Amino acid sequence: MSNLGEQSLTQFTDKLLSKKIFTCAVCENLLNIPIILIQNIGNVCNECCQKNNWEGLPNPALEMILNELKIPCKFQITGCKERMIFENLREHENNCKFHEKPCLMAHEGCEWKGIQNNFPGHFIDFHSEHVLTNQYGLFAIDMNIEEAVNITKLLKGKQECIIKIKRDVQDDILLYTICDVKNIECNYECFIKHMGKNGNCVETQCKVSSLNNINTTHVNLTALRQMTEASDVITIQIKICTSCESKEFDEKILHYFECPVCKTLMKPPIYQCKFGHSFCSNCRPKLEKCPNCRALFGTTRNYSLEGLTASISYSCMYHHLGCEETLSVNESDKHEAVCPFKPYPCPLDECSFRGTHSTIGDHLDQQHKDKVIAADFYKTTVEFRLEQMIDFYNYQQKFYMVFDENIFRLSFKRNSDYSFWAVEVLRKKDEDSVFIYDIGIIDMRKPDRKLIRCDLCFTDTNCEDLFKKCILFPNNILASYACNGMFTYYCQIRKRQ
Template structure:
């Protein structure tokens, strides 16, 4: 029988209804059961309906006939001309671009939209805009709660759009997720990696490949989804149940590792997972780690041997020819450079994370976000463009503020954020200035405090010191400017001490 004759024969069988289930009226799927008084029934209908009590037998002869046929897609009337063997027909129909799709937000918000996959992206952007995430240098940032049952997000890049689906299985204590292409001609070579970060410095990293659009519209297939243990996420989340997920998608043309990327693997610090730059230290057994982690550890995290002051000069020598990514590349920075150049860049990187300097506030973000936050929410305590300084005063005889911080202010100047903290003790007034987010900063700043006698403004008591890196207050007030209360009393006017505070770059 020629191929055309076989197709004609198939169409004749379809027209006679011999190949359709007597219950669901869809094309039969093996195993086919011949049910008394009913006819041929697919196994799904047999198990889900009341005909299970009737006598039935396997119709293996019809199954053999089906195995020879190429069956049309059930969306033929909508334009699909595909024909498949019955073994592949179900997968094709589930993934058919002419299939009527159900919006995945149905389980999240009850959306009742149905339509073509070609219209899906426009529908999602128009009706679920708060679930759309735009890329930043191929990175997507998403905060999720460990208690969320279903998460659906549209990931929009310049030339590509993907769908993220996350599902919390509390019974298995696992979170499953997939990223799918929105088009049927998806590229199976597209990869992505995810860093799951909490309040601690630790993170969990997962990676997988972009899946077919088929997995957007049906329940997540846990056998092919990425899974993460919820208990492991709780450990890195610490006090909260919120996780920051950083998705990095690698398209096919960017999958090949460069020589720098291959070499950088050997420079990964075993503690903080950042890339080591000179000076690089090593334990007595030869395991290396970065200069930021070394002071915090008593023993090697790899072999538990002790540390000396031994440097790994051989590894340091290799860094001369290595181009380092910015330490904030996971936040979206695409800058690369030599070890010295990248350190200078990192001190002023616009992606560097900041926490709000005021202790009662938990806000965080990059430099611009925190500056706007300070101006909008702490405006009474913020001096903007404050390089020229500000003048303030306090009452000297307030005994109830002894051993307490009585004033905090933030000064925004030189594209940096400075925190001024004032404290009174029994015999002194203490004033300290810190550079917020000062780790790896390449600039030096000094602060000057001038106590002014308001009866004779030309009479001043001036003290100058270096702005400090952020540190605990018990350490901060050991290294700050101190004014004896007995001296301040000679500058006070009606019990008030007036001072001028300025910052300058050295």
């Protein structure tokens, strides 16, 4: 029955499209949202409406119907069979492998147009003089960098890639574009070596992109001439390798990045003693003398080693626990903060449980239900008598708030003069997220009367500093909100937009 319903909906959609119900009355393309109804013209897309400075009425009914339908890709005529809801259609069509595109030799007069899968065959048949073949993925191209450079080559090795090299005379740079001609998702890297006189060279590394998501790498020609001592002709050596081959290279190099103290991989900033022994930024403050040569430390950094970190991939620091991710130095810290294999001890002092990013939330919910609030809002009433504050000196409570895979600790502390509230982020679903917490004091005699303050949630803050920067209220002010020796407060946690 569901197949019949799906078939009927497809037929209904095709019928509406054939009657041009969802076609812009001006450009005759598929309408996009918002749909504008123009008197004496009909439904038009937002682009046409703005282009003609028209004023019309919104058509929400048509928008709602459009959002419910599965629209066929506009490239179905060239072979695409995909149908999808409207909000995903444009992204698919931008990356559709059945999208006809002109030949990359159009600048030389080629008028061919076709889909991505047919491009390598066309290039080999009609532009064979521009095809370089090497089973190991190693290629060489001679180039005069003082002339108007516009080179396009098909590189046939383990993969098939197009390389375009163009000289920008105005900015005096070389522009490299390297893309896989078959795959939408690429996992290759390209190492380009510019060879000049006396063996001098300049190396550049770039990712191989897809034809739908082309990236360009810039090389400064002035610096290139100086480094290679070349005034005209240089040889460009190109090596294309998969990430697996690159990983083997990285593993050999990473041995030199191991901190001799903690045995973890060093990342910028990297410090060294006066004899060149390097140490990570975590160990350096703990050392008075170099453990290798006993020399005193200064503030010298190993910038050469730091510069190399941008060219290699780091294994996740939790690889021994099962994580197989390898990332650039800029990405590794973000990943490791939320790595699913990262060990998480239970935040309750009396509990010895150690879990992972995915299990710690379930542990808190199952074993510590009385101290866990499964929401971003918590409201409670506590005892409060100003004349008895001396008896509550350093009184403290802790609660744990869990929502959307994020874990927070709410700490409430009171002494004779002040009441303090602090919220710490113990686990984030997304490392880039920043959270804010609101503390509201409610006068239960007049619920509309509230005292509210907000602040950023804490991360990686020690116990001594926690209550030095948090939200606090003087107890003599809280007394005016108390009723029958009790006062009510709430905590609301929200993501900063």
